[in-house]
Amino acid sequence: MDEDLIVLGAPAETPAAGGEVSDATEAPGGPQAEGGEVVQPGTEQADPANPTPKPDAPKGEGEEEGEAEKPKKRSGIQRMQERIARLEAEKADLLSRSAPTGDSGDRKAAVEKEIGAPPKEADFEDYAAFEDAKADYRLAKALAEQRLNERDAHASRAQSQAREAAIEAFHDRMDDAREKISDFDTVVKGAAEREIKPHVQELVVDSEKGGLLTYYLAKNPAELTKLNGMSPLQAAKAVGALEARLTLAKPNKATAAPAPAKPVTGSAAPGPDPSKMSFAEYEKWRAGKR
Template sequence: MDIENDGSAPADDTLLADQVDESTQVDAGDEPEPADTGTDEPEGDQDAGDGAGDADEPEGDEDDEQPKRKKASGSERLKRRLAAAEAELATLRSRAPSDGGVTWADVRAEIGDPPREEDFGADYAAYDRARTAYEIDARQTARQLQRRAVEAREAHHAALREQVEAHQERVEEFAKKVPDFATTLQKASRDGLKASPIVERLVIESDSSAHLLYHLAKNPERLDRLNRMSEREAIREIGRIEARLTLPTQKTTTKAPPPTTPPKGGASAVPDPSKMTMEQYRKWREARKG
């Protein structure tokens, strides 16, 4: 941070000196021309007179007051700089993080506490230097911590995007195995079922996210119970649910031909030679020959 250096005292001194110089200047054009006496007046007398006129100006008083004024001004500037540094640090302390930003506690954990005035006694200049150096360090540290926070947030968002993409792939694969997956989710949406942010995150992070989604849509009472749990409780409960997950059994259709319908009326059933005894088979053969 740049602390303004109050230059009011030096500026006033300069302006005052200019005014004194202007008041002591003599305009040559306004001076009456001396009468011609026939003799040349020595130039040295005029110079001496000018010097005497300059000596009448109260320059000694000006020089006596100037050091006092500069000393007082420097002390005031020092106090103002210290007050400005205190105000900046107070602003940094009170600044609340808007979206996971840096707090004063974060900065102080990195660089320690600010210097205290009582540790410097009457040496205000040393205290001013220490406060200024601390403030510069605090601002640099805050910027570094802010960059780290932004990088961590971007990495978290990237990881979340990857998890969502993996979840979508699992949903597509699971939907191929479970025909009523889409209709089940549609019904759950119409019924207003909604997972809490904690449950939603835990489901997406799971390798069985699609199956969990289907299971909770089929069992809304379990979803309601999960929504009311803490994160630790929800993690345990989802782990127990995952251990019991099984794919729903689907009705399978057989490809075997339908059974033979026995002939109606008086027609007798055709005997099966493979089920006959030797005597029955011999008689059946003789009957066919006759």
């Protein structure tokens, strides 16, 4: 239902062809406060969560005058991308070291699934035959482990490529939202230090409305806190419900109807009415018209 929609971004005024832009239209690049009100430069209110920084205290003895400025904090998107890259690198490292040197755990089960269980001496009457079987098994085991390692590496590369494609698509959705919501960067940067759990982060990145979700959660920290406290399955359901409700404000189209015609005014007296003339007056009037 329409009343359940969450509309993001103030509606922009679309002027009619040849018409004038409304005075209420926001100036390009002008910052906005929540609720769509235009904030004039120099009149922004201080954010309680991000108070105005105080002037630096005088430098003590031994401090250099030319001390470099502190690096700027990374944006929430940069932090998200770096965290994803770090997790992928850790996973790739674990996969590269996943083949154990001994026969234990899942790798042993995977190898035996490929080539069967190792030979047992009790199954051989001749000890020499048993030794030959063990040698053959060691060779088969080495080849099986090599195949398993190649499969793991291929799966890891495929997953990494899929994640890179998902992140690139997410950046495109962020750009789309940035073009349509004037205070997008301001709101998102203001939420850069908020915690976002990995499973919630993955849901936002993979969402078709990832840009709108990022803006909405940055503007509504209580919703982000709720998602962080949910299980992956619960969070997936909640994000799906949000996706169905989030929408962009539609532009207000100005009417293209022409202005009403002004009534004809003038000081000239109305002309004679032929219907009220005598025949002689009519003939005289008609002769004057020729």
